[in-house]
Amino acid sequence: MLEIAILGLLNEQPMHGYELRKQLNGTLGTFRAFSYGSLYPTLRRMKEQGLIAEDESVLEPPLGGRRGKVVYKLTVEGKERFQTLLADDSPGAYDDERFGVRLAFFSQTDATTRLRILEGRRRRVEERRERMRTRLERTRERLDRYTVELQRHGLESVEREARWLSELIDSEHRDRRAGMPDEAASTERPAELEQDDRFSGTGPQDSDTYQ
Amino acid sequence: MLEIAILGLLNEQPMHGYELRKQLNGTLGTFRAFSYGSLYPTLRRMKEQGLIAEDESVLEPPLGGRRGKVVYKLTVEGKERFQTLLADDSPGAYDDERFGVRLAFFSQTDATTRLRILEGRRRRVEERRERMRTRLERTRERLDRYTVELQRHGLESVEREARWLSELIDSEHRDRRAGMPDEAASTERPAELEQDDRFSGTGPQDSDTYQ
DNA sequence: GTTAGCATGTAAGGAGTTACATGATTTT
């Protein structure tokens, strides 16, 4: 989870740890937050594995041997790894969180992969919807109102997600027919954008005293 | 998480581990599944802590020293612990999952606690909604369409939840005025119900090869 | 000059999963 998110962000632009965490808790933060206690060890591990490297070109003068900012960039292996993870089709690749992260970096994937992921996710969500429908019908009048409400609200949520996915899929098909065969269909973001603002929000959703 | 769910189920009826897990993955399974690898160790820990005990009245004849079913029931301490957890008001008690579990056992709480929990959750959800709105407005046209879609869908989800919570809260207020001051407002489930069917669904949402 | 935010890390631990191991009972 953290790994793919880091790869996705660094694939757009080199960054240091602190900034990564800020961006992470913006985009993904809507449904996921990470702490430094997992971020830095993960960066170290990824560096050891050769997925990322220090970006010497942005090297702040390390004046006096001080510990300065460490800006990371993707290596070639890192870029390959990112594409592999994005294209992953194993069961479990369509979990709520895994799907969310992949969607957040969708514009960095080709149209074929996008379509495959969206359809895989839709299949998953539809199965869940059917199971929930069946259960709710079977058990409705035997359950207390709170359990019914919980299940009803849950069911409506997956129904909404299924519709939403279908719209995204339709829109992918339209783009294809309209002749953008396999490159990113996303609106490119203007170049003069200050990156800092892109994702960063008000912070993590739950704890306000992360560190 | 697992602890409160176990307490909630055992508070309704004594049960053995295997059945607990089945029921767990029905009600809660909509948003959460547990494996035996966490269930049994947790049961042992809870027994050591005196929260649950073996229900001797249902003792299957352990013929020949065989390992038979172990039916657990709540102790007095377990019942107290359950009420404490349900009434918990600390930050973090209103997380997605924690709230979900509490709601699933709502009919076992008094009206005052129910209202407090619902309002706490609503506050949390509304804060999140506002943060998401602000971010989406600020960043809308600079983001690629997938990120925008992800955030838009997320925003609509929390908007829906906020409305849903408000309806539940209104309904609690109505019940109060209608003179059911503090006992469970839930429709009591008929006595002849086979418990087994209450929650149990088709199984866990993701992996099909749990064990 | 002090508070807030930038920046990087470590140590301990929590809450679960996966994979394995074992055997009884029920259904086909």
Add this chain to the structure above:
DNA sequence: AAAATCATGTAACTCCTTACATGCTAAC
């Protein structure tokens, strides 16, 4: 008699959090 499902458990591991520790830099 084979297959499914019931039933209980352990060992290793994953992935993350919390709390702590340290110091720099900008703003008020």
